[in-house]
Structure formats: structure tokens, C-alpha cells
Amino acid sequence: MNKTSKIYIAGHRGLVGSAIVKNLASKGYTNLVYKTHKELDLLNSNEVAEFFATEKPEYVILAAAKVGGIIANNTYRADFIYENLQIQNNVIHQSYLNGVTKLLFLGSTCIYPKNAPQPMKEDSLLTSELEYTNEPYAIAKIAGIKMCESYNLQYETNFISVMPTNLYGPNDNFDLETSHVLPALLRKMHEAKLNNSSQVEIWGSGKPRREFLYSEDMADACVFILESRDFKDTYTQEKNTNDTCTPNSIKHTEIKNTHINIGTGVDISIKELALTIKKIVDYKGELYFNDIKPDGTMVKLTDPSKLHALGWKHKVELEEGITTMYRWYLKSLDD
Numbered sequence: 001m002n003k004t005s006k007i008y009i010a011g012h013r014g015l016v017g018s019a020i021v022k023n024l025a026s027k028g029y030t031n032l033v034y035k036t037h038k039e040l041d042l043l044n045s046n047e048v049a050e051f052f053a054t055e056k057p058e059y060v061i062l063a064a065a066k067v068g069g070i071i072a073n074n075t076y077r078a079d080f081i082y083e084n085l086q087i088q089n090n091v092i093h094q095s096y097l098n099g100v101t102k103l104l105f106l107g108s109t110c111i112y113p114k115n116a117p118q119p120m121k122e123d124s125l126l127t128s129e130l131e132y133t134n135e136p137y138a139i140a141k142i143a144g145i146k147m148c149e150s151y152n153l154q155y156e157t158n159f160i161s162v163m164p165t166n167l168y169g170p171n172d173n174f175d176l177e178t179s180h181v182l183p184a185l186l187r188k189m190h191e192a193k194l195n196n197s198s199q200v201e202i203w204g205s206g207k208p209r210r211e212f213l214y215s216e217d218m219a220d221a222c223v224f225i226l227e228s229r230d231f232k233d234t235y236t237q238e239k240n241t242n243d244t245c246t247p248n249s250i251k252h253t254e255i256k257n258t259h260i261n262i263g264t265g266v267d268i269s270i271k272e273l274a275l276t277i278k279k280i281v282d283y284k285g286e287l288y289f290n291d292i293k294p295d296g297t298m299v300k301l302t303d304p305s306k307l308h309a310l311g312w313k314h315k316v317e318l319e320e321g322i323t324t325m326y327r328w329y330l331k332s333l334d335d
Helices: 015-026 045-055 070-075 077-097 132-155 181-194 215-228 270-281 305-310 318-334
Strands: 007-010 059-062 102-106 159-164 166-168 199-203 212-214 260-262 286-290
Touching: 007 015, 015 166, 015 215, 045 077, 059 077, 059 215, 070 077, 070 132, 077 102, 077 132, 102 132, 102 215, 132 159, 159 215, 166 181, 166 215, 166 318, 181 199, 181 270, 181 318, 212 215, 212 318, 215 260, 260 305, 270 286, 270 318
Parallel strands: 007 059, 059 102, 102 159, 159 260, 166 212, 199 286
Antiparallel strands: none
């Protein structure tokens, strides 16, 4: 990939896409292509086909997705599975048809079973049932991984899937109905501080543990993989010795679990997270953990050793990242 390669970033306005655009620009890439939803509806297969035929991007970063927290995932189940599958199908297939050199597909660690061994390794995929509240979203993202793998194996494309852990940072979603836990807590405490509220309610017991990665670290990992790693670097071939129905001539290898976790390998309880945000925001009131509300999965920690072996580790620690994010949030309120 050179500095003038045409790179299409799908989802450039979101938390993930905007961080990747910023990273690419900072490294001197000058031929970045992106479209707003009004300019290009990724749910519309005809529009996507026309876009690829016209623009002919050399590289594609698929960061566009319908995302949200527990409430949104559980309420809009049909929207989450349909829209994510449709976006993925359109962009991945057109990337193949138009000879894209390399595609990076971004998913989520929601793909792993709710009772996956912790920390979660890539080979935990499809070993048991998913967490019910985000099952439609997870199934869509698993389909995206398998689509990339399958196109690589059948058509010799170079499509790589990465699964970031919980992300936070500039351009995050602060809508209290659809946002994830960290930006929601930050907004709640900021508004409680302004209104001199004596208490902030937090859903759940505060006991679940979560891992958080600063969005600009995630972007740096994505660009690192795009620049220097290929599909062949993401797997080791495994012998298939269990399938007695498979002819010996095609029994010898299985290529799977080629996706790459992007995370820190460090987690924190929701209570500890809330206390950290409370300190950064300088909120003086009390925190009320409403344990009648759902907790979701109790522990969800990635094993990023595969990514480490490929040559990348995170740089921004949680308190530093939240502090930077809060400064950005305050500035966004003034703009």
C-alpha cells in the first residue's frame, strides 16, 4: 500500500471510521474515499455496485455497521441482523467483483459465546451459544468473518477480519438509548454535575467486567494490519481427522478462526469504570447501581496474543483515554 493508493472507508463518520481516517491522514495517505449515507446507501446493492464500478478502490475498510448497547440490540433485533448482513454482503461481494487488493472487515468481540473461556481466544468462535441480548448482531458479524474467509479460500482474495473489544473515544455515540456503557456513563455524570443531581442511576450490579480500547489505538492497529499483514498471516492450517465422510484428498487441512482480536487484554468492573469516570468528570453525587436491570455477560475479556505476535500492542491506558475523550466531549458541546 502506498500513500496514493485509493482507500475507501465505509462508515467514516462513526467512532471507528473517523479514527481510521485520522490515522491514515496522519501517516500521509492522500487518496481517501468516503461517502455519507445520503450519498451512498450501503443497504442498496445497486448503489454499492455502481459506486465500486465507478470509484474502483484498491483498498477497503468496512467500518460501517448498525451498532448499539444492550437496550438497542435487544429491542431492534431484526434491524441489527438485517442491516449488518446487507451492508457486509454488498461491500464484500463488490470488493471481490472489482478486484480490491485488500479489505479489512471490522466486527466485535460480541461474536464469542457467552460462556467462552476467559480471556477469549479466536478459536472460541462457534464453540457454544451466544449472549441472547446481542445474538442477531453477533450472528451478522460471524457471517462477515466467514464470508471473508470463504472468499479468500475460493477466490484467493485478501480479506482480513478484525474484532475490536469495547471501544471509546472522539465521535462516540452519546445517545442514552443506543450508546455503549462508557459514553453513556460519561454523559450521565456530566449532566448530573451540571444539574447538581445528587444521584446517578447505573443499570446492573456493577459487577460485570469489561475491556475497553481507545478508538485511536484501534485505528492504529487496523492501519498496521492493512499496511503489513495479509490473510496468510492470520492462520495455521489444521488437520481434519474427525470427518470420516470427507475424502482423504481434501481431508488434510482446515482454515478457520482467521480473524484477529484487537484489545488490551486488561479488564475492569463496571463499578470501577463508573468511579473512574466520576473522578474525571468531577461529579460529587452518589452512584446507584440498579441490580434489577440486566447485567449482560459477567466477564468479557479478549486474548490479544495473536495481534501481539503479529507485531502490535496498545499504547493508551484507560484513564488517559477517558480524560482525552471527556475533553473532546466538552468541546463538542461548545461547537
